[in-house]
Amino acid sequence: MEFVNLTIDNKSVKVEKGTSILKAARSVGIDIPTLCYMSLGDMNIENKPGGCRICVVEVEGRRNLAPACCTDAHTDMVIKTNTMRVLNARRTVLELILSDHPADCLICAKSGNCELQTMAHKLGVREIHYKGEMSTYKEDFSPSIIRDMDKCIMCRRCEMMCNEVQTVGALWGVNRGFQAVVSPAFEMDLEKSTCTYCGQCVAVCPTGALTEVDHTNQVIRALADPSKTVVVQTAPAVRAALGEEFGLKPGTLVTGKLAAALRRLGFNFVFDTDFAADLTIMEEGTE
Ligand code: SF4
Ligand code: SF4
Ligand code: FES
CATH class of the missing domain: 3.40.50.1780 (Rossmann fold)
Structure with a gap:
């Protein structure tokens, strides 16, 4: 087995070759915030589309910040996880995500149990400096699941669950840029798709984009x-x-x-x- 030695926040870290910076940091108790990343450890499945950029860190000698969840640790890397540049970048990224997110936390089914809300609190976001076009998807009501894609942050956890774990294949990422969304084929309603209402996508959705019908x-x-x-x-x-x-x-x-x-x-x-x-x-x- 090959190992790499690196430094994270002045701590020496030794991990197996191929380990991500995120896992290397967590192995020595250093917390790097994540949003799209998810690990199903016991099944050896990871969701790391590198989409949200909340986990960025500074790597000495590298011009841009690196997403810790999908960048491998290498020997002699010197990494800083909490510089002003890193903290500002994370806050900016989160503000941009929130700039296209409905501000209805008080009546959202996920309020109090929402990873996006928790992250905004954790990063101290009190103001959103960016304003622009907002998503206006039609809510999709099926007998068991409600899809409100205006609240989707494109973490793609649901897609991973539906395809890799449940092997149903009801949800996929479609379109590009601002129109990109996770949806059943041809953007049909969930009720008309192959969805079996297992609920696994709802269980991993970090926001109120996927919720169960509540009676x-x-x-x-x-x-x-x-x-x-x-x-x-x-x-x-x-x-x-x-x-x-x-x-x-x-x-x-x-x-x-x-x-x-x-x-x-x-x-x-x-x-x-x-x-x-x-x-x-x-x-x-x-x-
Ligand atoms: S509830 Fe439907 S869309 Fe969600 S993971 Fe199960 S089969 Fe896929
Ligand atoms: S619906 Fe939820 S789990 Fe799926 S991509 Fe959007 S935020 Fe992520
Ligand atoms: S958690 Fe690393 S890019 Fe989203």
């Missing part, structure tokens, strides 16, 4: 209506996923807790989809 308020209204018998039927995966959401070890089953909690919320009947889900899987396997 929470209808459920609350139904539970509050004494004339209604309210029945709930849960999908099998929820029994494990819910535990993780509440901080339990991934894979922990919370079947009993789930049923008890739903009854306490006011549901009259709680059904589990075990048998029907097994049938579906058998049918899918046959197909």
Whole structure:
């Protein structure tokens, strides 16, 4: 195995040849902010289109700044991750992204859980100095997923998930320049595409561009209506996923807790989809 030795923020770092500057920095506890980059470590899949440029760093002897997520570390490199030039560049890049982003954080489904919002806070952006044309895409409502491409930052994580992980191929980057967007083929609605509503693209979208359809308020209204018998039927995966959401070890089953909690919320009947889900899987396997 071949190694390279370099210096990052005055720290000596030794990493395997072919390691990115980002990973080299993180291996010694140096944080470089990222937006489009995403690593699915256990699957050995990385999304690094180098599109957002939030991760730029200064490399001694190099004229322009280097995107840390998609630039390999080399022997004798001297890297600075937090100079004024770097910090100003990151802030400028973020302001440019925000200059074509709707400012509706207060009512956005992703508010409080949005990587773009967190980054603006982290980089101290309090003003947007750039004004220009804004995207005006039509919102795409499918039975499970809402696409609001005005909020897309072209990180292409969804495209990677849909193609490389789920191998469905419903989402692709189309068009160029300001018109570039991630979309189903021929910019058709998601409902008409090959999308299976697995939701993996929604899970990795850093902004409110992809969100799930939320029926929470209808459920609350139904539970509050004494004339209604309210029945709930849960999908099998929820029994494990819910535990993780509440901080339990991934894979922990919370079947009993789930049923008890739903009854306490006011549901009259709680059904589990075990048998029907097994049938579906058998049918899918046959197909
Ligand atoms: S929900 Fe549809 S578009 Fe999203 S990853 Fe799954 S198949 Fe692809
Ligand atoms: S829809 Fe979301 S995940 Fe996909 S490219 Fe846009 S911001 Fe990234
Ligand atoms: S995180 Fe490196 S270019 Fe986006």
